[in-house]
Amino acid sequence: MPMPWTYRHASREWRAILDDAKDQMHLSSDNMAYTAIDAVFQVFRVRLTAAQGLAFASILPTVPRAIFVADWDVTSEPRPFLDRNSLVAEAKAVRPHHNLTPDNAIEATAFALRRAVPVREFERVMKSLPQEARDFWDLPGVPPEDLAPRIV
Helix, strand or coil: CCCCHHHHCHHHHHHHHHHHHHHHHCCCCHHHHHHHHHHHHHHHHCCCCHHHHHHHHCCCCHHHHHHHHCCCCCCCCCCCCCCHHHHHHHHHCCCHHHCCCCCCHHHHHHHHHHCCCCHHHHHHHHHCCCHHHHHHCCCCCCCHHHHCCCCC
16 A cells, blocks of 8 residues: 555645645744644644544644644543634633734634645535534635645
8 A cells, every 4th residue: 555645745734734824824933833723723622522533633634633633631521612712712822921823823724724634525524523613614705716725
């Protein structure tokens, strides 16, 4: 069996996601963008069961997949989804002394991921998740052509 594409091109995929997120958040460094992406992942995953989170992680490119599952306590009960402002505040509270996460961090991360994950795979997994989880990654008003894969 050949090596999966995402393993062979992990650095290229991660660079594209990081650049998209950084651009969307108007951040000046990779470290800032990484911190924001990681915080968004943490906010999302604590609201999923382990099975739901692993289904979501399975469609992510290699590096984001590793970030998503790193240090995750899969034994805790999922928290309820909150309004967007509360979720953003929660993301900003992750590593508060090293976090410059902007208000659009969730949307920016969603934009970057949607450009990196095949549409069919993303939709397949989203259908298996609660509506609040689908809403978390929703990008109303963003034309589908803007979400076309960045790396083909």
